[in-house]
Amino acid sequence: MEKKNQLPKNAQRVFQGALFDVYQWNQEMFDGSREVFERVMRPDTAMVIPVVGEKILIIEQRQPDQAASVIGLPGGRVGRGEDPLRAAQRELLEETGYVSDDWVLWNECRPVAKMEWTVYTYIARGSTKRQEPHLDPGEKISPRFISFDEFLALADEPNFYERELIPVLLRARYETSARVELSQLLFGKRI
Amino acid sequence: MEKKNQLPKNAQRVFQGALFDVYQWNQEMFDGSREVFERVMRPDTAMVIPVVGEKILIIEQRQPDQAASVIGLPGGRVGRGEDPLRAAQRELLEETGYVSDDWVLWNECRPVAKMEWTVYTYIARGSTKRQEPHLDPGEKISPRFISFDEFLALADEPNFYERELIPVLLRARYETSARVELSQLLFGKRI
Numbered sequence: 001m002e003k004k005n006q007l008p009k010n011a012q013r014v015f016q017g018a019l020f021d022v023y024q025w026n027q028e029m030f031d032g033s034r035e036v037f038e039r040v041m042r043p044d045t046a047m048v049i050p051v052v053g054e055k056i057l058i059i060e061q062r063q064p065d066q067a068a069s070v071i072g073l074p075g076g077r078v079g080r081g082e083d084p085l086r087a088a089q090r091e092l093l094e095e096t097g098y099v100s101d102d103w104v105l106w107n108e109c110r111p112v113a114k115m116e117w118t119v120y121t122y123i124a125r126g127s128t129k130r131q132e133p134h135l136d137p138g139e140k141i142s143p144r145f146i147s148f149d150e151f152l153a154l155a156d157e158p159n160f161y162e163r164e165l166i167p168v169l170l171r172a173r174y175e176t177s178a179r180v181e182l183s184q185l186l187f188g189k190r191i
Numbered sequence: 192m193e194k195k196n197q198l199p200k201n202a203q204r205v206f207q208g209a210l211f212d213v214y215q216w217n218q219e220m221f222d223g224s225r226e227v228f229e230r231v232m233r234p235d236t237a238m239v240i241p242v243v244g245e246k247i248l249i250i251e252q253r254q255p256d257q258a259a260s261v262i263g264l265p266g267g268r269v270g271r272g273e274d275p276l277r278a279a280q281r282e283l284l285e286e287t288g289y290v291s292d293d294w295v296l297w298n299e300c301r302p303v304a305k306m307e308w309t310v311y312t313y314i315a316r317g318s319t320k321r322q323e324p325h326l327d328p329g330e331k332i333s334p335r336f337i338s339f340d341e342f343l344a345l346a347d348e349p350n351f352y353e354r355e356l357i358p359v360l361l362r363a364r365y366e367t368s369a370r371v372e373l374s375q376l377l378f379g380k381r382i
Contacts, residue, residue, distance in 0.1 A: 008256060013207040015205075015213060016323035017215070017229050018227045018228070019305070020211075020229060020231050021279070024208070024209065027255050029255050030255060031328040035328075037256055041233055055210050059256035062217050064220050064221060065216075065218050074375065111302065111354060112302065112354070112355075113352065137221055137222040137224050139221075155358070163302060163304070164302075164303075166358045167346070167357045167358055171361065174361070
């Protein structure tokens, strides 16, 4: 799948990094003058809410450049040309050893206006363990199983890593319709 | 004020753009192998919630590279070496012509883990109009005065530009203590 982006047609890549690419273009201002506009692009992220029985599987993770652990969801970068769902399935298996054959896209957001970056969050219903995790040298991960209410309470956790999910967690906590919808998606029947 | 950042000491700037700089460093992994890690840095943002009588002043804004208008708060980039409060005062005056002598820092957040970028949101209590706005060639701005409840409802507006404020708006809508605190900060007595 080719990554969608909202860059103007005349945008040129001026830097290609390990993670971030930078694009620039010459933008006409309202008075006819011109300025260099700039945006960064990073690979999209695919995250997973794995449902295991009545619980949700989250991970405690240390990153090589951080002293403290963070908690978050299994997931990671969508590869070049990779489908986001495929990336979610791959990351879930690598990081936790779990699989599911019942996937739903729950949330898709673009957290920063000047960054081409979309975060996809999938629900993996009825997940089961197939094998041991297969971690990269840059990953230290341990699983944790939490309840629905504990999941919504992650919005209050300072070391919750997926900051871009906080609005949807807060809505699910405080808005009945959002809460019912999420609970159905996680634990309800297949649609 | 020197910009604080959380980059490791051995991080090197590998790209300097119009808005974004890119830093890289050689990071030791958990198994002793090494990989290039990367982060972007952009100027911090200072935003303002100007209180004018019982109302809050927001702006409707068109940007040169976007067809549709967005709504948001007055504010903009913190200049190199500039204090965030000073930037907030400058942007409020430029974009709206308003001034205040009663400023409070309401919210400070770092929206994206891999980006060195802090967003400061100030409250400018008892704001009054001093002059006409002084807009850049890249700005088309018109003011709008809204109530406290309309302000909290911006969290639901798809064209609300300040996405990083949505969590605090939702909390102020749904959590009594956050609501009372914000209402006091906006309209209450000087502390």
